[in-house]
Amino acid sequence: MTSLNVPVNNPIELSAPPSLQFESVEFNPFGHRLFGPCSFKLDGPGPTLVMGPNGAGKSLMLRLAHGLLTPTEGAVSWSGASAPRQAMVFQTPILLRRSALANLRHALAVNNVPRKLRTELALEALARFGLSSCADTPARVLSGGEKQRLALARAWSLSPAVLFLDEPTSALDPAAIKAVELAVQEFHKQGTRVVMTTHDLHQARRLAGDVLFLSEGKVQEHTPADMFFRAPVSRQAQAYLNGELVA
Numbered sequence: 603m604t605s606l607n608v609p610v611n612n613p614i615e616l617s618a619p620p621s622l623q624f625e626s627v628e629f630n631p632f633g634h635r636l637f638g639p640c641s642f643k644l645d646g647p648g649p650t651l652v653m654g655p656n657g658a659g660k661s662l663m664l665r666l667a668h669g670l671l672t673p674t675e676g677a678v679s680w681s682g683a684s685a686p687r688q689a690m691v692f693q694t695p696i697l698l699r700r701s702a703l704a705n706l707r708h709a710l711a712v713n714n715v716p717r718k719l720r721t722e723l724a725l726e727a728l729a730r731f732g733l734s735s736c737a738d739t740p741a742r743v744l745s746g747g748e749k750q751r752l753a754l755a756r757a758w759s760l761s762p763a764v765l766f767l768d769e770p771t772s773a774l775d776p777a778a779i780k781a782v783e784l785a786v787q788e789f790h791k792q793g794t795r796v797v798m799t800t801h802d803l804h805q806a807r808r809l810a811g812d813v814l815f816l817s818e819g820k821v822q823e824h825t826p827a828d829m830f831f832r833a834p835v836s837r838q839a840q841a842y843l844n845g846e847l848v849a
């Protein structure tokens with residue numbers, strides 16, 4: 603599923619990626635702390651790969667950043683006067699029960715893209731992700747890889763300044779994984795701030811500019827990717843990279 607929380611008025615405009623800041627962010631939904639307190643800033647070129655063991659709080663961090671969850675304490679802020687245009691792609695894409703083309707047209711409509719531009723932008727995005735022949739195919743009958751490419755095409759059509767991806771390739775075959783990784787690199791090259799979770803160390807090495815490593819709901823380190831993989835600073839990251847159980 604791609605969710606957007608900022609209206610799109612100019613789907614072509616691209617600029618330097620906005621920076622994201624967490625200031626003493628905590629998430630304690632039932633008085634039980636699931637995340638934080640965490641403070642960090644994503645202001646490098648990225649892409650930022652968010653890594654850590656199961657239950658570390660990676661998805662929570664993405665949802666807090668995207669505004670799907672509200673911090674119990676602290677603040678999430680962006681550079682610039684208002685929150686940037688942003689999209690999120692989930693592990694299992696949630697698509698409407700209509701054609702691939704209609705899914706994209708719908709996303710453009712709810713994001714206030716003028717009606718006369720919608721079909722053209724949707725067809726361009728489908729073509730970019732190799733889905734032109736599926737334009738009239740019901741989204742629900744697409745393969746897992748095609749569904750994920752459709753979710754990425756939907757995000758692409760909206761030119762987000764920020765793209766969050768939560769384990770987007772965990773259910774895909776090698777060819778589909780490659781297609782998603784190429785798309786991630788393309789978003790990055792176009793100036794989108796990419797923030798992505800993965801458990802795939804090889805994938806993280808291929809894509810990461812920097813790594814945000816979480817365990818136990820806290821950021822244990824935020825390091826340039828080459829340093830993270832060569833000489834991780836935190837005990838938890840060292841254990842994770844060695845394939846040991848991390849609390």
Ligand SMILES: Nc1ncnc2c1ncn2[C@@H]1O[C@H](COP(=O)(O)OP(=O)(O)OP(=O)(O)O)[C@@H](O)[C@H]1O
Pocket residue numbers: 631636654655656657658659660661662663
């Ligand atoms: N809405 C919620 N209500 C209660 N607990 C939650 C909620 N969302 C997440 N949790 C809990 O918070 C912890 C962190 O979850 P999260 O999904 O962020 O982990 P993760 O690092 O993404 O893990 P994985 O790698 O397994 O996907 C888990 O213990 C999870 O059960």
